[in-house]
Amino acid sequence: MDSTSDITVGQVVKSRAGRDKGNIFLVLDIIDDKHIYIVDGDVRKLDNPKKKKITHVIVYNTVFPELKEKLENGAKINNAYIRKLLEPFKIEL
Template sequence: MDSTNDITVGQVVKSRAGRDKGNIFLVLSVVDDKHVLIVDGNLRKLDRPKKKKAKHLTVYNTVLPELKYKLDNNMKINNAYIRKLLEPFNKSF
């Protein structure tokens, strides 16, 4: 997987490389055809998202539409909300 074509905002991803290897994140935005911005609300907060290459991510089929909806409509989200969304994934993976 070399491009971000199959990654969308609100998608659940897992890091495959780097210091954050094995951590679960949410895609905050797609930067270009190779990079995305990811957050987990804990180590990577909304004010400092991590720019990550798509090829270093395992992409899950799960997309959280409520996050995309809130971002598209400029609704307020915070790090606790991100952590709450990711909670079931941190237990199951």
């Protein structure tokens, strides 16, 4: 199974292992077919993303294409913007 095909930059994921288990993150970057960088704008800020194995996250169907666009266009995004995107998911918990 190729796990990178169903994961994309700007996608919402939930950690299923490690210290951050149960937390919601956004995929900031895809390193290779096994690892991604994730951020939540709070504990894991944009300047210090968490490297995570793809097998250690639950992938949500929600993707924020505007985040991917901003990253590709080199637009400035900040941690508050990431927190704002993730707000509806944090309420679920």
